[in-house]
Amino acid sequence: MTSLRLAVIGCGAAARACHLPALPHVPGARLTALVDPDLGHAEDALAVYREHGGTESPRLAATWHEARDMFDAAVVAVPHTAHARLTADLLENGKHVLLEKPMTTTPADAERLLKTAADHPDTLLAMAHPRRLFPAYAWVRRLIRSGALGTVRRVRWTEGHPYSWEPVTWSMFDRRLASGGVLTDTGSHVFDTLFWWLGDDMTLLDHQDDSLGGVESEGRTWLRFGGVDVIVELSRLRPLGTACVITGSEAEVRIGTDFPAGECTLTTHAGEELHRGDVDAVAPAQNEWEALFVEQLANFAEAGRTPGVAPYSPAEDGKRVVDLIDACYHGPARRAMPQPWTTHRTTSGA
Ligand SMILES: NC(=O)c1ccc[n+]([C@@H]2O[C@H](COP(=O)([O-])OP(=O)(O)OC[C@H]3O[C@@H](n4cnc5c(N)ncnc54)[C@H](O)[C@@H]3O)[C@@H](O)[C@H]2O)c1
Structure with missing residues (x-):
């Protein structure tokens, strides 16, 4: 061929x-x-x-x-x-x-x-x-689908570090090129993963970001996927770490969200540790970047x-991510992130 x-x-x-x-x-x-x-x-x-x-x-x-x-x-x-x-x-x-x-x-x-x-x-x-080919992400999907966590109740996703990607143009910072900031960039990966793990039944509850007209550096989003409460916290400024914790009725799994994921754990609520360490790549997931x-x-x-x-x-999976990002930026759930240093100015002139 x-x-x-x-x-x-x-x-x-x-x-x-x-x-x-x-x-x-x-x-x-x-x-x-x-x-x-x-x-x-x-x-x-x-x-x-x-x-x-x-x-x-x-x-x-x-x-x-x-x-x-x-x-x-x-x-x-x-x-x-x-x-x-x-x-x-x-x-x-x-x-x-x-x-x-x-x-x-x-x-x-x-x-x-x-x-x-x-x-x-x-x-x-x-x-x-x-990211669907990251071994740890594929592992979580298998755990959810197999029922190994019991009924999934909560997901907490935290991903933040001082910005380190090096685009060769202003594509990530100039709003005319980027459209949005951390949510458009990192959030596209995160939201795609959440849909991939938890399905299409999603409600956006609340969203805060720090945009004052430019691209945002901080975002906090509260969602519900079916019966699963999800919080996503993203930052291009603060070293929040990179981790996702998925809590089910029987067990909790924690992965690093970077590649490679580093230490991942799976622990039952009875305290039994079922896994600690790297996650094997199960095809099509791959354990080398290239x-x-x-x-x-x-x-x-x-x-x-x-x-x-x-x-x-497929393309349809891209659309649901775009819809969610847009709802975060422009829908009724959006609130400005509290930034007292800009919104409550002192009168002393200091
Ligand atoms: N898969 C990932 O993990 C990952 C990582 C980073 C970026 N991205 C995505 O890749 C895309 C590009 O990001 P980047 O970091 O490479 O940006 P970049 O600024 O480094 O590169 C963009 C390139 O596109 C060129 N360009 C601009 N308009 C063009 C046009 N009409 N036709 C052809 N080329 C054009 C620019 O000259 C530049 O060379 C974005 O969608 C970004 O979100 C994906």
């Missing part, structure tokens, strides 16, 4: 840290185009691909139109606000798309994108949600080439 000709569109930090190191090792796909309006970014991305053993000679192009005959499928890793239009154009031109998170920055765009995908049934639109992205791309390539093969994260 011929391999899928793949373009990487958007050659910034995500392309270089996630997709390009993996690409030389993906069965069924080969890199044929690198697209970025800044050709220097495309050249830097090519260097990363070569460092990781890539031997193809992809076309470097400032727009995907220049390379349109060179590829069948694309990884879209451009700033958030560019996702919707670019992906729709690609689908309309018969290209499969693996789209970085979040799917779009508005529910209306996500709805339109789903419709475009439905109108072009020969093309595949899949979401990049690589292997995660090889697996994600290999699945995308196979799903693009083979009717009936499902992507790990």
Whole structure:
């Protein structure tokens, strides 16, 4: 079977840290185009691909139109606000798309994108949600599904550290590119995971963030998934740690939410420790960073080439995340986070 000709569109930090190191090792796909309006970014991305053993000679192009005959499928890793239009154009031109998170920055765009995908049934639109391939995340899902925790009652997700990702543009900070802050960025992963673990029956109870017009750095969200109470606390400023605790009627599981997860525990309410330490990777989960992205791309390539093969994260899963993020920002549940240092000014002039 011929391999899928793949373009990487958007050659910034995500392309270089996630997709390009993996690409030389993906069965069924080969890199044929690198697209970025800044050709220097495309050249830097090519260097990363070569460092990781890539031997193809992809076309470097400032727009995907220049390379349109060179590829069948694309990884879209451009700033958030560019996702919707670019992906729709690609689908309309018969290209499969693996789209970085979040799917779009508005529910209306996500709805339109789903419709475009439905109108072009020969093309595949899949979401990049690589945390589903983290061994600890997959383990929690198995524990929930098998009933090993009893009835799940609570999830507490805390993920915070001083911002350390290094985008090559202002894509995460300029509202015109990013749309939102920590919730749009980290929250897309967290919300996708919660839906993946707990299902679609979700109510947003309350949301606070610290945006005063720019992108938020802090977010606190209260949700209910079926009968499960969920609190998500995210920060780009404070070292909150990275952990998720899932409490069931019989047992409690705790994982690190970074990769690798580090020490994970499973303890019954009777005090018996059933697990402590690393979690084995059960396929398709992977215990090496590069292997995660090889697996994600290999699945995308196979799903693009083979009717009936499902992507790990279909487009519909992207839409529910976009809807939730939007409800947090703009719905009735949103409250400004108390910031007494800005809202209660002293009159002393100090
Ligand atoms: N999977 C993950 O864990 C992960 C991690 C980080 C970022 N991301 C996602 O990847 C995407 C990109 O983030 P990043 O950190 O690489 O940003 P970045 O700023 O580092 O890179 C964005 C790149 O896109 C280019 N670009 C802008 N508009 C374009 C267009 N219309 N066509 C082609 N290229 C264009 C920019 O020149 C830049 O090179 C975002 O959706 C982000 O949320 C995913």
